Amino acid sequence: MNEHNAAAVRTEEVWKIFEQEAEEVQAVRGVSLTIEPGEFTAMAGPSGSGKTTLLNLIGGLTRSTRGGVWVAGQDLTTMSNRNLARMRLDQIGFIFQAYNLLPVLTAAENAEFPLLLQGVDNLKAWRTGVRASCRAVNSSESRSFARWSASRPWYWRMSRPQTSTPPLAMLFSK
Amino acid sequence: MLSRETSIVRLALRNLRRYARRSALTAAAMIVGGALMIFSLSIGDGGHEDWIKSGARMGSGHISIQGPGFKTTRKIEDRLSSAARAAAETALQQAGVVEHIVAVVPQLAIGGLASSTTGARPAQIIGVDPIAEAEFSMLDDKLVEGRYLEPDDRLAAYIGAGMLEALDLRLGSRFVLTAQDADGEISGQLVRVVGVFRSGVPEIDQALIHMPFATAGSWLGSGEDVTTIAVLVDRSRAVPPVTRVLRRELFDEIETGQMDVLTWREASPELDAAVRIDDLGNYVWQGIMFGIIALGIVNTVLMSVMYRKREFGLLQALGFTPRQTGSLVITEGVVLTAISGLFGIALGLFLTWFFFREGLDFSFTWDEDWSFGGIAVDPIIIPMFSARRVLQSLVFILAIGTLASLYPAYRATRIDVAEAMKFER
Numbered sequence: 001m002n003e004h005n006a007a008a009v010r011t012e013e014v015w016k017i018f019e020q021e022a023e024e025v026q027a028v029r030g031v032s033l034t035i036e037p038g039e040f041t042a043m044a045g046p047s048g049s050g051k052t053t054l055l056n057l058i059g060g061l062t063r064s065t066r067g068g069v070w071v072a073g074q075d076l077t078t079m080s081n082r083n084l085a086r087m088r089l090d091q092i093g094f095i096f097q098a099y100n101l102l103p104v105l106t107a108a109e110n111a112e113f114p115l116l117l118q119g120v121d122n123l124k125a126w127r128t129g130v131r132a133s134c135r136a137v138n139s140s141e142s143r144s145f146a147r148w149s150a151s152r153p154w155y156w157r158m159s160r161p162q163t164s165t166p167p168l169a170m171l172f173s174k
Numbered sequence: 175m176l177s178r179e180t181s182i183v184r185l186a187l188r189n190l191r192r193y194a195r196r197s198a199l200t201a202a203a204m205i206v207g208g209a210l211m212i213f214s215l216s217i218g219d220g221g222h223e224d225w226i227k228s229g230a231r232m233g234s235g236h237i238s239i240q241g242p243g244f245k246t247t248r249k250i251e252d253r254l255s256s257a258a259r260a261a262a263e264t265a266l267q268q269a270g271v272v273e274h275i276v277a278v279v280p281q282l283a284i285g286g287l288a289s290s291t292t293g294a295r296p297a298q299i300i301g302v303d304p305i306a307e308a309e310f311s312m313l314d315d316k317l318v319e320g321r322y323l324e325p326d327d328r329l330a331a332y333i334g335a336g337m338l339e340a341l342d343l344r345l346g347s348r349f350v351l352t353a354q355d356a357d358g359e360i361s362g363q364l365v366r367v368v369g370v371f372r373s374g375v376p377e378i379d380q381a382l383i384h385m386p387f388a389t390a391g392s393w394l395g396s397g398e399d400v401t402t403i404a405v406l407v408d409r410s411r412a413v414p415p416v417t418r419v420l421r422r423e424l425f426d427e428i429e430t431g432q433m434d435v436l437t438w439r440e441a442s443p444e445l446d447a448a449v450r451i452d453d454l455g456n457y458v459w460q461g462i463m464f465g466i467i468a469l470g471i472v473n474t475v476l477m478s479v480m481y482r483k484r485e486f487g488l489l490q491a492l493g494f495t496p497r498q499t500g501s502l503v504i505t506e507g508v509v510l511t512a513i514s515g516l517f518g519i520a521l522g523l524f525l526t527w528f529f530f531r532e533g534l535d536f537s538f539t540w541d542e543d544w545s546f547g548g549i550a551v552d553p554i555i556i557p558m559f560s561a562r563r564v565l566q567s568l569v570f571i572l573a574i575g576t577l578a579s580l581y582p583a584y585r586a587t588r589i590d591v592a593e594a595m596k597f598e599r
Contacts, residue, residue: 053592061491062592082495089493096595100488104188116181117493 007070009035009058014067016053027053030067052097059092060084089117182498186505193478200474201514204571207467208518209525211460211567216526216557217534218456222449223558226410228549229445230438231312232378234281235404236413237420238441242434244401245441248285248298250356250394253401258432262403265423274412277310279303280400282390286353288333288383290341297337298381299351301390310406313371313384320345320369327386331365335372336380343367351383356395363393375549411560413437445549464574471578475507479582486586487594496587503583504576511575512568519567526557533557 016028027050035041043051056062057069060076069076072091076084088094101110112126120126190197230236239262244252254262259280265271266278282301287294304323308314313332314322323332331351333343341349348366355361365385373379391397407416420435427433439446479486486499494502537553 056592059491061595062590082497085490085493085495085498088491094491096491100484100491100595102185102485102488104185104192113181114492 006036006073007034008037008039008072009033010068010070011054011058012068014054014057014069015065016050016057016062017065028057028064032067059094060088089114182502182505183509186502186509189482189502189506190510196474196478197510200471200510201517203467203470204511204514204575205518205521207464208515208567208571209522210463211570212519212522212563213526213557214456214460215563215567216522216559217530217555218452219560219563220558221555222452223410224552224555225445225449225549226438228312228552229442230406230410231310232373232375232549233404233438234283234402234436234441235277235279235310236407236410236438237405237417238436239403239405239420239424240401240434240436242431245434245436248283250282250284250354250396250401251358253282253356253396253399254403254433256399258427259400259403261424261427262420262433265420266403266405268419268423270419271416271423274407274416275405276408277306277406279306279310279404280387281307281402281404282387282394282396282399283401284353284394286351288337288341288349288351290343290347290349292342293340295337295340296381297351297383299353299383299385299390301387301394302384303387307384310404313373313382316371316373318370318372320367322369323384323386327368328389329363329365330368330386330389332369332371332384333367334379334382335370336376337383338367338370340380345370351385351393353394355393356399361393361395363389365389410438460570464570468574468578471507471511471575472581475503475579475582476585478506479503479586483589483594486589487591490589490591491595496589499589500583500587503586504579507579507582508572508575511571511578515568515571515575518571519564523559523564527559530557 010033012032013030014028014032015026015030018025018027029050031050031054033041043054045051053062057064057076058071060069060071060079064077067077071087074087076087079087101107102113105113108127115126226236234240239254241252241254241258243249263278266275280303284299286297286299288297288299289295302311302323304325304327308322318335320332323330331349338344343349345367348364350362350364352360352362363385365383371379373382391399405416407413414437417435417437421428424433424435428435486494486502489502490496490499533554533556535554539553
């Protein structure tokens with residue numbers, strides 16, 4: 001297993017430059033890092049220092065201007081959009097700054113959505129768990145997201161990434 | 175709970191419900207369009223059916239079986255042989271034909287000259303079986319003076335008002351018909367006016383003469399031979415399948431040049447052109463109407479995509495591929511247009527049936543004497559409904575919905591996920 005495959009996340013001299021009208025904005029400048037499986041890593045910095053942009057690069061939500069990004073040994077810079085989507089689905093868990101719930105789905109459906117996309121056939125066990133969790137927070141799984149997010153935002157932001165198969169990387173932006 | 179197979183459709187349905195006002199506006203355009211489409215198609219088809227029926231009953235039927243050259247020469251030497259006539263009559267009894275037949279009449283039709291003491295005019299002379307022809311033709315209903323031919327008539331003629339005036343004839347007047355007989359000789363026949371008709375078509379009123387078949391056969395020396403077997407079927411849509419069966423059954427006779435089986439389109443190219451032109455006008459009008467509706471749908475769906483940029487970004491962040499995102503947008507467009515199109519078609523059928531099933535009266539724009547393509551146009555149009563038209567309309571509406579969703583779907587696939595996640599509406 002080479003170095004890239006061994007690490008959960010690895011970046012090498014990764015840059016992200018946004019072309020603005022008058023000037024270019026270097027949001028990420030030559031960052032190199034390695035995160036091993038099971039490792040907990042936190043990034044700290046002032047607002048606008050590029051923390052979220054770097055997480056977006058690692059999560060395959062945006063592409064680097066130059067440099068390399070590997071997740072589970074896969075080079076994100078050369079991946080097709082389709083494969084990036086598949087990787088986000090199967091190997092990365094996101095906890096977003098905002099609630100980012102799908103407004104037309106119920107709370108439980110929002111939580112199970114990644115499983116649906118993964119094509120998990122038997123959702124029975126999961127749904128039993130959802131009902132139990134709902135009882136635990138004194139609410140109903142069929143409630144709309146709006147009522148849920150108003151009462152238990154943190155719970156539901158956490159629930160979605162945890163429902164899918166154990167991710168290789170869990171990204172949390174705050 | 176959702177399931178994987180139906181998740182895109184369910185998401186689409188819920189999105190349509192969530193953005194109810196926007197969906198309702200788009201649906202309203204499609205419902206009105208669908209209703210107008212069905213109304214105009216039903217009225218158009220009803221009008222065309224009437225034209226075709228009128229043309230068939232004034233001439234040689236929906237289908238005519240003739241000698242191969244008769245259509246252009248109108249000469250008695252191009253009549254059907256008795257063997258060919260027998261084969262045709264057998265073919266007309268076959269399954270696939272007989273159940274559609276309303277009337278079959280033998281005709282001995284030739285071009286000739288009608289002369290009186292005042293002058294002469296070219297005439298289209300048809301020897302007919304009076305009883306069978308009265309069932310088949312509309313001419314006996316157009317009587318203005320005297321009576322139609324009767325079985326015992328011998329030297330009788332039923333002529334148009336135009337011919338009557340041109341030859342300065344009156345009811346009971348005698349005049350002479352001249353034509354080439356079966357031996358190629360010019361032969362004359364004295365006849366007497368027993369009835370006068372006014373069809374509303376000047377060309378017919380000035381030229382057409384009906385006379386007893388037996389008299390014509392004896393005059394022209396053709397005996398029981400006919401030039402045309404005219405067939406009237408129950409509806410014009412039965413013409414293609416019935417013609418196919420007849421052509422199959424009479425394959426040998428057609429191949430050996432003994433006869434032709436002609437549809438009304440082939441026998442009356444002017445009427446065919448009139449129907450096609452009217453259809454084309456109808457389609458152009460519908461094309462413009464649905465073009466405008468499609469632009470409205472593109473605008474609404476595109477606005478919806480822009481408004482929901484963050485939502486589409488989130489879907490892709492969670493693992494939706496760009497293709498699935500585009501599919502969701504197209505599904506929303508297709509589902510909305512399909513549902514509203516169905517409502518529009520149902521509304522159109524109901525309104526057309528409820529208000530106009532007895533006919534839509536256009537007599538305020540044209541009178542009963544208006545004619546074109548050799549037929550008199552009835553100012554009352556009775557709509558015609560058909561499952562084929564409903565299906566065509568639905569397919570057309572679905573195609574419009576799909577096409578109108580393509581560009582918004584393309585835009586949805588091109589969303590920059592990270593940018594979209596920042597997007598605040």
